[in-house]
Amino acid sequence: RIFDVLATPLPGDPLPGVVVVLRDVSEVKRLEQMRQQFIANVSHELKTPLSSIKAYTETLLGGALKDPVHGQRFLERIDEQTTRLHQLIMDMLSLARIESSQAPLELADLPLGRVAQRVIADYERQAASKQVTLENQIADFSIIVRADEEALRQILSNLIDNAVKYTPAGGRVSISGRVEGVVVLCNVSDTGPGISAEHHSRVFERFYRVDKARSRELGGTGLGLSIVKHLAQAMGGSVEVSSQVGLGSTFTVRLPVSGI
Ligand code: ADP
Numbered sequence: 001r002i003f004d005v006l007a008t009p010l011p012g013d014p015l016p017g018v019v020v021v022l023r024d025v026s027e028v029k030r031l032e033q034m035r036q037q038f039i040a041n042v043s044h045e046l047k048t049p050l051s052s053i054k055a056y057t058e059t060l061l062g063g064a065l066k067d068p069v070h071g072q073r074f075l076e077r078i079d080e081q082t083t084r085l086h087q088l089i090m091d092m093l094s095l096a097r098i099e100s101s102q103a104p105l106e107l108a109d110l111p112l113g114r115v116a117q118r119v120i121a122d123y124e125r126q127a128a129s130k131q132v133t134l135e136n137q138i139a140d141f142s143i144i145v146r147a148d149e150e151a152l153r154q155i156l157s158n159l160i161d162n163a164v165k166y167t168p169a170g171g172r173v174s175i176s177g178r179v180e181g182v183v184v185l186c187n188v189s190d191t192g193p194g195i196s197a198e199h200h201s202r203v204f205e206r207f208y209r210v211d212k213a214r215s216r217e218l219g220g221t222g223l224g225l226s227i228v229k230h231l232a233q234a235m236g237g238s239v240e241v242s243s244q245v246g247l248g249s250t251f252t253v254r255l256p257v258s259g260i
Contacts, residue, residue: 001024001026002024002025002026002029003022003023003024003025004022004023004025005020005021005022005023006020006021006023007019007020007021008021038206041206041207042092045088045207045221045222046085046088048216049081049082049084049085049088050081050085052077052078052081053078053081053082053085056074056075056077056078056081057078059074060074060075080219083219084216084219084221087219087221088221088223091221091223091224091227092223094154094223094227095206095223095226095227095230098227098230098231098234099230101234105148105151105234105235106148106149107146107147107148107235108146108147108148108149109144109145109146109258109259110144110145110146110147110149110152111141111142111143111144111145112138112141112143112144112145112152112177112184112186113136113138113139113140113141113142113143113177114141115149115152115153115156116136116138116156116175116177116186117136117138118153119153119156119157119160120134120136120160120175122157123157123160123161123164126164127164127173130164130168130169131169131170132164132167132168132169132170132171132172132173133171133172133173134160134164134173134174135172135173135174135175136174136175137174137175137176137177138175138176138177138186143177143178143179143184144184144257144258145184145186145255145256145257145258146235146236146255146256146257146258146259147235147237147255147256148235151231151234151235152235152255154227154228154231155228155231155232155239155253156175156186156188158224158225158227158228159188159228159251159253160173160175160188161224162220162224162225162251163188163189163190163192163249163251164190165218165219165220166190166192166193166214166218166249167190167191167192167248168192168193171190171191171192171248172190172191173188173189173190173191174187174188174189174190175187175188175189176189179257181257182256182257183237183254183255183256183257184254184255184256184257185252185253185254186252186253186255187250187251187252188250188251188253189248189249189250189251190248190249190250191248192248192249193245193246194243194244194245194246194247194248194249195210195241195243195245195249196210196243196244196245197244200240200241200242200243203225203241204225204226204228204229204239205226206222206223206226207222207223207226208222209222225239228251228253232253232254232255235255235256236255236256237253237254237255237256238253238254239251239252239253239254240252
């Protein structure tokens, strides 16, 4: 633990002495370190796509623009990196909004199956284009969860996005749900590469990636699971992963059941 020591002479005291105040500043120091680490991470994440954009632009201006094949390819790279920067900024804004509670959550009783169905519809094309089967196992709308609709959509979107992104062709992504007492459990499972145990708690940290190159290549920002965790906690819930390398992954979100 780290302490600040404040020593004050006692005014007018006939006996010489001081008042010593010990203040525990461990938490202040820890938060400051986290803030510095976050700024370093953000700068790095912004710098990487920006450096690519600059390099491609300079090459184009240096003459590659006149070469139709290279010109087209470099413009496509610039477009990809710009999309990545845009996604990164959107994710950072989402996290900042959740953490500062700027957008208060509006809790309502929602059929989990209906929200899942809408999110799945958004990913059907992406899954089909890489031959991944996307399956909604919450067929009826009988599971009612107490949640903010937009937050729940974002949680399911981020989990399904990852599952589809990391699962190779021929694989399967499924979403299921059940009620256990006062808790609704929603599972997003995939037959992808899996995650080894030492990474299980860390994947929910900002910018933590198991395979940096793979995440970047697939357009990942490293913030998706951190957003899921913050949103689940803000609604009185949690998220966890169970996975083994080579055997796929299951992300489980727990949220309160409807308050009826
Ligand atoms: P990213 O934008 O990199 O996907 P996330 O915060 O969503 O960031 O996920 C953090 C890391 O967890 C990913 O980089 C990836 O290594 C791992 N990960 C997340 N979901 C899966 C999954 N379904 N299968 C395998 N690895 C995953």
